[in-house]
Amino acid sequence: MLEAASAIEAIDLLAHNVQQAQQLVSRLLIDDGWNAIEVDKVVQGWILQGDYLLRSRSSESADFVVGNPPYIRLEDVPEVRMAAYRRSCNTMGGRADIYVGFYEKGLVSLKSDGKLAFICADRWMRNQYGRGLRQLIARQYSMDLALIMHDVDAFEDQVSAYPAITVISNRTQGTAIAADTRRSFSSAQAHEFASWTTSSNDQYVDTETYHAARLPHWFAGDDSWPSASPARLAMLEELSQRYQLLEDRRTGTRVGIGVATGADKIFITDRADLVETDRLLPLSMVRDTKTGIFEWNGSYLVNPWDSAGNLVDLTNYPRLASYFKRHASVLRKRHIAIKQPSRWYKTIDKVDPHLTAQPKLLLPDMKMTIHPVLDEGGYYPHHNLYFIVSDSWDLRVLGGLMLSKVAEAFVEAYAVKMRGGTLRFQAQYLRKIRVPNQDDIDESTCNALREAFEKRDSSAATEAALRAYGLDHLPD
Incomplete structure (x- = not known):
């Protein structure tokens, strides 16, 4: 004994x-x-x-680590202890929750092939404060299972914790299981699910209480991990293996955001005679994209940048100088002007002198569904618009892919949803989209994508995109 x-x-x-x-x-x-x-x-x-987070323990000593770590925001911990936690746990950056440290301490204590199994809030998989932990796992461990249990009363007391069961092994990344539960999931179904994970070779299972999919491996990197149904996660992982990222130097395809000024009321105008003509840059705004066809409403950027990307000398532009001086008190109070007093009239972002003339797909930041609109050139995007430019893509064909529910699925899996289901179509999420090589898309499918984009027909775009991606259907 x-x-x-x-x-x-x-x-x-x-x-x-x-x-x-x-x-x-x-x-x-x-x-x-x-x-x-x-x-x-x-x-x-x-x-x-x-104190588990401060206790010294030799590494690689445990076969199994099992737990339900506490959920406490680090800023709610006494300052001295908080500092000690940060010194002890490298992954506890920013405004972390202390359960991040429990993951780190548990993982580093595993023997080779040892396993950690926690039931814990899953916010670390997507939030900024989980980046260090995601990086640690991606570099040194295998994410074996993520069983999401948001709608299940997983604890004796009812809490709003977004719980998930995660199993992580001390080995190189192998196959992984993504699973989600429904409200009626109980201990009986938990045993049934556990049996499926160990004794079945099926790629998918879908019952009244849970559904799951086997992935060839987990998602790499320390960026936010996707959130979607298991079947859709499996599809995204498959497409990630087969196709290149949207942003690609080989095709000259780039994703970016429009100009931020720090004082839109001063830098944006609809007066074509406000300052010297060559200091007014036609500016595309979200309102210009509402119908799906680009319709410029007459906004200009009062542009302090020359064609070489340098700030203009105000002595060469008396009307511009007079205008900026009338608003100097506001412009000089901006953080960027305080940091660089001699450059007080600059916008936050430089203007890229080559971007204006380029054809570009514009995507409003916040929309219920993906909404690419073609600017054929001549306008510079405002910072509420993201853009896609490419040296090799027919932008109408690419626009058809972007209009499809396949492209939207990538963004939906990674983006943070706002109230009412509004999505953020920011560059960091658009860069997650995978696309086929245009040369590998047959002519009839290209034509179908082009036509769907021009007609703003999302259903037709999705049907054509499924063919381009080699998919039978889009999983729910």
Whole structure:
């Protein structure tokens, strides 16, 4: 019996929790026939009081780490302890939750092929404060299972914790299972699901209480991991293996954002005679894209940049100088002007002198559905618009792909949804989209994509995109 004394180690910060756990386990062992005299020594070796995040422990000592780490924002921890946690856990950057540290400490304690299984909030998979943990896992571990349980009462007390069960192994990344549960998921279905994970070779399972898919491996990198149904995650992973990213130097395809000024009321005007003509740059705005056909409403950027990308000398532009000086008190208060007082009249972003003439697909930042609109050239985008330019793509064909639900699925999986289901079509999410090589898309499919884009027909665009991607259907 005493040989078992070092087989298990459980740690709690609070003394009364430790005492209650020791008493409970002692009763269970005695009821199971263990020697009552030796039970106390064993249990005291198993269940200890201490701070798991600060406790020194040799690495690679555990076969299994199992837990439900506490959810406490780091800024709610006393300052001295918070500083100690940050020193002890490299992944606890920014405004982290301390459960991030529990993941790190648990992972580094695993033996080769050891496994960590936590039930914990899943926000770290997507939030900024989870980046360090995602990076650690992507570099050194295998994400084996992510079982999302948002609608399930996973705990005795009802809490809003967005729980998920994650299993992570100390080995190179292998196959992974993505799974999601429905409200009626219970312990019986949990046993059924566990049996499927170990005894079935099926790629997919879809029951009334859960659905799951096997992926060839988990998503790489420390960027936000996607969130979608298991079947859709499997599709996205398959497309990620087969196709190139939208932004690609080989095709000269680039994703960017329009100009931020720091003072739109001063830098944006609809007056064509406000300053010197060559200091007014036609500006595309979100309102110009509403119908799906680019219709310029007459906005200009009061442009302080020359064709070489340098700030103009105001002495050469008396009307521009007079205009900026009338608004100098506002312009000089901007953070960027305080940092660079001699350049007080600059916009936050430089104007790219080559972008105006380029044809470009424009995408408003916030929309319910993806909304690419073609600017054939001549306008510079405002910072509420993202753009796609390319040296090799027919932008109407690419526009058809972007209009499709396939492209939207990539953004939807990675983007943070706002209230009402509004999506953010920001550059970081658009760059997640995978696209086929245009030369590999047959002529009839190219024509179908082009026609769907010109007619603003999302259904036809999706049908053509499925052919281009070699898909039978788009999973729910």
